[in-house]
Amino acid sequence: MATKNIEIIVNPPAPHFVGDGFRVHNFIPSGYHLDMQRMSPFIMLDYNSKFHFPPSNEPKGVGVHPHRGFETVTIAYKGKVAHHDSTGNSGVIGEGDVQWMTAASGILHKEYHEEEFSRTGGEFQMVQLWVNLPAKDKMSPPKYQGITNDQIQKFALPDNAGEIEVIAGEYQELKGSASTFTDVNLMNAKLKKHGIANFTFPAHFNTALLVIEGSIEINGKEEVGTDKFVLFENEGETFQIKAGEDAVILILSGEPINEPIASHGPFVMNTKAELMEAFNDFNIGKFGYLED
Amino acid sequence: MLANFKTYLREKSDLTESAFDEILKEVRVETIQKGGFLLHAGEICKHAFFTEKGLLRAFAVDESGKEHIIQFSPENWLTSDRSSIYFNEPSDLFIEAIENSTVVFMSSEFMEMVSGMSHKFRQANDRALHSHIRQLQLRINQLLGATAEERYLTFIQKYPDLLLRVPLWMTASYLGITPESLSRVRKDLAKKNFRH
Numbered sequence: 001m002a003t004k005n006i007e008i009i010v011n012p013p014a015p016h017f018v019g020d021g022f023r024v025h026n027f028i029p030s031g032y033h034l035d036m037q038r039m040s041p042f043i044m045l046d047y048n049s050k051f052h053f054p055p056s057n058e059p060k061g062v063g064v065h066p067h068r069g070f071e072t073v074t075i076a077y078k079g080k081v082a083h084h085d086s087t088g089n090s091g092v093i094g095e096g097d098v099q100w101m102t103a104a105s106g107i108l109h110k111e112y113h114e115e116e117f118s119r120t121g122g123e124f125q126m127v128q129l130w131v132n133l134p135a136k137d138k139m140s141p142p143k144y145q146g147i148t149n150d151q152i153q154k155f156a157l158p159d160n161a162g163e164i165e166v167i168a169g170e171y172q173e174l175k176g177s178a179s180t181f182t183d184v185n186l187m188n189a190k191l192k193k194h195g196i197a198n199f200t201f202p203a204h205f206n207t208a209l210l211v212i213e214g215s216i217e218i219n220g221k222e223e224v225g226t227d228k229f230v231l232f233e234n235e236g237e238t239f240q241i242k243a244g245e246d247a248v249i250l251i252l253s254g255e256p257i258n259e260p261i262a263s264h265g266p267f268v269m270n271t272k273a274e275l276m277e278a279f280n281d282f283n284i285g286k287f288g289y290l291e292d
Numbered sequence: 293m294l295a296n297f298k299t300y301l302r303e304k305s306d307l308t309e310s311a312f313d314e315i316l317k318e319v320r321v322e323t324i325q326k327g328g329f330l331l332h333a334g335e336i337c338k339h340a341f342f343t344e345k346g347l348l349r350a351f352a353v354d355e356s357g358k359e360h361i362i363q364f365s366p367e368n369w370l371t372s373d374r375s376s377i378y379f380n381e382p383s384d385l386f387i388e389a390i391e392n393s394t395v396v397f398m399s400s401e402f403m404e405m406v407s408g409m410s411h412k413f414r415q416a417n418d419r420a421l422h423s424h425i426r427q428l429q430l431r432i433n434q435l436l437g438a439t440a441e442e443r444y445l446t447f448i449q450k451y452p453d454l455l456l457r458v459p460l461w462m463t464a465s466y467l468g469i470t471p472e473s474l475s476r477v478r479k480d481l482a483k484k485n486f487r488h
Contacts, residue, residue, distance in 0.1 A: 065456065264453065265453065265456055266456065279456075280448070282455070282456075283448035283455060284445075284481050285478060285479075285483070285484065286482075286486060287482075287486070289482035291475075
C-alpha cells in the first residue's frame with residue numbers, strides 16, 4: 001500500500017466565541033482548502049484549544065438553537081459540558097467522553113459549562129465536529145449517543161506506545177463505539193513519547209488529523225506541533241505518526257458524500273428550497289420547544 | 293465585492309454597462325462594527341442604507357427609555373428615515389448595526405443622479421416608497437388589532453432567518469409584545485406543530 005502524504009498543514013485560525021462558553025478556532029469550513037465539499041462528510045470543525053475559564057456563577061455556553069440535516073459530535077478533552085435537547089435528552093459530557101447527536105430532521109439543544117465546572121473554573125478543551133448525512137437520511141428521526149470514556153473501545157499499541165480510542169469506524173479490526181450513517185472513522189491516538197501508530201484508510205476517504213496535545217512527526221519527515229490541523233492527500237492509504245513527546249491526536253477519515261450542499265447557519269441540506277423549509281419548520285415549532 | 297448591491301442596481305435600473313461602472317465609482321460603502329450607529333435620533337437623516345452584508349435595526353426610544361424596533365434590515369434590504377430626508381427635519385430614529393455589516397450609503401443626490409440616468413430606477417424607487425407605506429400600514433393594523441401569534445406569523449414570513457440572528461427581546465420589541473408573550477406564542481405553536 002502506498003504512503004498517504006500531507007496535502008497541507010493549517011495553523012489554528014484566530015479564535016472567536018460561540019455564545020460565551022466556547023472559544024474556538026474554526027478549521028472546517030473556513031480554513032484554507034478546508035471547505036465542506038473538500039472535507040465531506042466532515043462539514044464543520046470548531047476547536048476550543050486549551051483555554052482557562054475563570055469561575056462563574058452563571059454557566060457560560062450557547063442558548064437554545066436548532067440543527068437539521070447532519071450530526072454533531074462533541075469530544076471533551078478538558079472541562080465538562082451540560083446539554084439539553086428538545087427530545088428530552090440531557091446529560092453531562094465529561095473529560096474523555098463523546099456526545100454523538102444525530103440532529104437529522106431537526107432538534108433544538110443548548111450547551112453550557114457544567115455547573116460545578118463553571119463554579120470552580122478551569123482548563124477547557126473541546127472539539128465540535130459536524131458530520132453530514134446523505135440526502136436519504138437527512139430527515140430521519142433525531143437520535144442521541146452519549147458515549148462515556150469507559151465505553152469507548154481502546155486498542156493497545158505494541159511496545160507500550162500508547163492506545164487508540166476508536167470513537168467510530170475501525171482500527172486494526174477493533175470497531176468503534178458510535179454507529180454512523182456512512183463510513184466514518186474518528187479516533188483519538190494517545191501516544192507516549194516516541195510512540196508510533198500506523199493508520200490505513202481508503203485513498204479516496206477525506207482524511208485529516210488535529211494535534212490536541214504534544215507534537216508529532218508524520219511519515220518520518222514532517223514535524224507538526226500542538227493545535228495544528230493536517231489534511232492528507234486523496235492518494236495512498238497509510239501514514240504513520242510518531243510522538244515527539246506525550247501526545248493526543250484526533251484522527252478523522254470518512255467517505256465523501258458526493259451530493260450538493262446547501263447550508264445556512266445551523267441547517268445543512270441539499271437544496272435551497274430545503275433550507276427555506278428548515279427555517280419555516282423551525283419558526284413554526286416543528287422542531288419542538290426548549291426553554292432557554 | 294458588493295455582489296448584492298450590484299444585483300439590486302441591475303434589477304432596478306436599465307443602465308448601460310459604462311453608466312453602471314460610473315455609478316459604482318460614486319458609491320460610498322462603509323464597514324460598520326456591531327454596535328455602531330448609522331443614525332442617531334435628533335440628527336437629520338441624509339442617506340438610505342442598503343445592507344450588503346450584516347444586519348441593521350431602526351428603533352425609537354420612548355420617554356421611559358424603552359426601545360421600540362421599527363424595522364430590521366438584513367442583506368438586500370434598504371432602511372432609512374425617509375420623512376427626515378424629505379422634510380429635512382430631525383429623525384426620531386436610531387439606526388444601529390447589530391452584526392458587523394457592510395452598508396452602501398445612498399444620498400438623495402445619488403438617488404437623483406441614478407434616477408436621471410435610468411427612468412426604470414426612478415419608477416422602482418417610487419414603487420419602493422409605496423411598498424414601504426403599505427408595509428407601515430400593515431404594521432400599524434397588526435399592532436392595533438392582531439393577536440401576538442398573528443404578528444409572529446407575519447414576522448417569520450417577512451424575516452425567515454431572523455429568529456436565529458437576533459435575541460428574543462429584539463423580536464418581541466418589533467412585535468410590540470413582551471419576551472414572555474413571545475415565548476408563549478412559540479411554545480403554543482410547537483405544541484400544535486411538533487411532529488416527532
